[in-house]
Amino acid sequence: MVTAQAADVQLLNVSYDPTRELYQDYNVAFAKHWKELTGKNIEIQQSHGGSGKQARAVIDGLDADVVTLALAYDVDQLYQKAKLIPEDWQSRLPNNSAPYTSTVVFLVRAGNPKGIKDWDDLVKPDISVVTPNPKTSGGARWNYLAAYGYALKKLGSEAAAKDYLKKLYKNVAVLDTGARGATVSFVEREIGDVLIAWENEAYLSLQEYGASKYEVIVPSVSILAEPTVTWVDKVVSKHGTTQAAKEYLQYLYSKEGQEIAVKNFYRPRDPEILAKFGKQFKNLSLFTIDEVYGGWNKAHNTHFADGGVFDQIYSQ
Template sequence: MSLWPRQLKRSQLSIKRIITPFRLNSLKGFVSMFLVGTFLSVTLAACGGGNSGNSASENPAASPVAANKQNVELTLVSFAVTKAAHEAIIPKFVEKWKQEHNQTVSFKQSYGGSGSQTRAVIDGLEADIVHLALAGDTEKIQKAGLIEPGWEKEAPNNAIVSKSVAALVTRPDNPKGIKTWADLAKDDVKLITADPKTSGVARWNFLALWNSVIKTGGDEAKALDYVTKVYNNVPILARDAREATDAFFKQGQGDVLINYENEIILASQKGEKVTSIIPDVNISIDNPIAVVDKNVDKHGNREVAEAFVKYLYTPEAQQEFAKLGFRPVDETVANTKEIADKFPTVKTLGTVQDFGGWGEIDKKFFADGGIFDKIQAAKK
């Protein structure tokens, strides 16, 4: 939804509140109604000056501050493992925008655990754009009144801009013989993963574990027993995916690491010798993007923020995501031989929808007193 329909909707609500107390059987009421009508006419004229595809110069209401500035600043808040991708993509967007609009865009960037980033935005970090690990975190920002409902329809692919699957990383030559999810429950295996309370990646890891039982014919009781055994083998819960990766590679902790496939690819690119398995039964890890409506309207940079989100779906940007290990959401890019050869095929892929969506998932697994808390309380 572009800015002017939102402004019109808000103006209509304001007018309704103004009209309600007045009665037409008095001169005062008549004058009041006349003034309200005049206000409505001005509002409609301002909002209707162009369609939603117009540039800021054609439709000043689309970006009332940014359109008149030579320099524009955007604040991007994202989860930890996207940092390398955004650092490659942002300069390309900045150059493109400069060429097309003769305007310089600069970015403030913040990266961390998705849960922690979500709380920071709700608590006052004035993000213009949020790229988070899971839609459930974006929904929390919406519920806080910062993002308008329907955000997932404002971008292609239900606003999913990057995706991955879960990977198991072992020590060189795989001395513990890790082959499947089931091996993570063995008594002599130490697993490194992040904390679902602070990391969106870790919530995906948890779902991947649970999904591995359900998708192979197990029931809820078997899933609970298995996941409890696995978390008994976790010596320390990292704050986010990047910290988990560092604990495994740099600090030498654990026998196996569960993490995003893209993190494993990135570690390999940095020279780490990585032995990994992409299990045939897996979970589709979908990462959404959203404009933070309240903040972009305050900052007057909606047009630029929406343009950046749109740019992330271009083949050029999707190729950068793919280079750094994310499975592209653009089918044209995904179907190229180079990309197809890079990512192993997953035979059985679970989705968030299989679990009823993030609202149900959070309530069942991650809310205070939920299944994850019970598993932690029962640890040996």
């Protein structure tokens, strides 16, 4: 939480678990920017949790001025369930309201003892995989969709892709309920050979637990994870914080905002910043949710709704 003496404006940013460090850094920078812009002090409070849970909390009355969640699907629930934001919320900010991106990569143990290089390796019989349950974790859905998208491209048919996923989840040692739990399983409990993780989470693990213990493996193909942001119209209107909330999100696209995202291992949207720091991000072929699945709603209904593809392949 960034506090300023006698704050003139207060904002609550309701976000998901892995952005804690990102927004701690960003809030300090934004408070300074806001002071320069308006001469006023601003206090920004952060709330972190599972992306879906956070969206439900806002729907149930948590007064978030802005939401910065993992999935556009979760943000969209604010419109679908409570009309807290307009239907076209995603077109209000550049890049579909996703100011930074990430992708899904592998974290393996030092020396990569099982020689894991791409998605194909994860379905080999002796590989133990750690990834959370996509029924309960937003991050896990990205992992699942990355794997499925790869299989579709590589194997060419839905049936083959489902078969691939079935083999993959058969190799999953522990199906944690959330991304943080999966990291605990892999890093602290030393379970499994590979953790499927967001790129920024994987690098944070290296930073936190020691670069000598793990390696990040970037597969040939993965998904473009686009965490989305928006201000919550009904709340900012009630609080009188519309201007501050908009500026808070728009500043994420600024050079400074983009650099802070890079420092926290998110891929920037700004081409200049990407060029400047691009070396730390390995090149790979990225596909989007829209390209492969026709959007989050469709992906959710096909794969994660009760009786969906995940239920089919995991219960078999």
